[in-house]
Amino acid sequence: MGSVKPNYIKNFADELMKTYQGFFNNDFEHNKEMVSQYTDIKNKGIRNRVAGYITRKVQIRGE
Template sequence: MGRVRSTYIKRAARELIKRYPDKFSIDFKQNCLALDELAILKSKFLRNRIAGYLSTLLKQKKEV
C-alpha cells in the first residue's frame, strides 16, 4: 500500500496542474524546479511532497 498524503498537498497539486498544465511532467526533479519558480513554499519538505504528488498524478493520467 502507498503512503497517505494530506489534503493540503493534494489540493495544492491539483490546483497547480489546473493553472499550469504545461509546466509539470512525470519527472520529480523537473517538478521541483518548476515549483521553485511558481509557488511560494518556505520549506523544502513541502515542495518535495507536492512535486512527488504531481509526478504521481501525471503518471496516473498518462496510463489512462
C-alpha cells in the same frame, strides 16, 4: 506501498496543475523546480511532497 497524502498537499498540487497546465511532466526533479518557481514555498519537505504528488498524478494519467 505508498502513503496517504494530506488534503492540503493534494489541493495545492491540483490547483497548480490546473493553473500551469502542460508545465509538469513525469520527472520529479523537473517538477520540483517548477513548484519552486511558481510558488513561494520555503519548506523543502512540503515542496518535495507537492512535486512528488504531481509527478505521480502525471504518471497515472499517462502524460
